[in-house]
Amino acid sequence: MKLACRVNGAKVEAEVTPRMLLSDFIRHELRLTGTNVGCEMGVCGACTVIVDGESIRSCLMFAVQANGSEVQTVEGLSTGTKLNKMQQSFHENHALQCGFCTPGILMTLEALAAKGALPATEWEVREALSGNICRCTGYQNIVDAVLTVKP
Ligand code: FES
Ligand code: FES
Incomplete structure (x- = not known):
């Protein structure tokens, strides 16, 4: 399926399988490995990212559900090497x-x-x-x- 969204302010377009998790898309396709995966069942919170202003567990969301959304990951918090x-x-x-x-x-x-x-x-x-x-x-x-x- 086609997926178009913004990640840390940058436009992203990709083709993903319907069952791909948002956490796997972020880590494996975008190579933004700051988002960690611990339990893969919504318990540990390690995979938390922000989608349209709300913090969500990316292991409980399919990547295609982020179509049209603004996604923020930990890589987007700093400005270059300057931490927030x-x-x-x-x-x-x-x-x-x-x-x-x-x-x-x-x-x-x-x-x-x-x-x-x-x-x-x-x-x-x-x-x-x-x-x-x-x-x-x-x-x-x-x-x-x-x-x-x-x-
Ligand atoms: S990996 Fe533990 S809540 Fe997502
Ligand atoms: S799990 Fe090691 S610092 Fe939190």
Whole structure:
């Protein structure tokens, strides 16, 4: 099937099989491997990207469902080598270890930031990120990183 969308602001046109997952399209066809795949069943949040302003699990969406949409991946957050504020805060607060979960967490937060809805308290951060599993950090430094950026 034909697929036309925008990914990180760039026009993308491709032909995909109807069953191709959006996560596989992003990783294997576009080679944007910042989007990680952990569980492939909508549980871990590692594959989170933004489609038309909403954070979604790209392992639960077919690529063709993104036809006509604006897709944002973690590669779109920085400007060249300049990290955005949240990425920089994660760096400065040591909010990642292996980093596998980090792109998904950043995209969940980016969707909230774009709506002016970044969480402002520890428990709001934990609630906002309850769909993103991190197996390394114990979450405290992630919470600290988000609260450092809050308006
Ligand atoms: S890989 Fe999509 S939620 Fe885990
Ligand atoms: S930093 Fe390793 S899974 Fe989160």
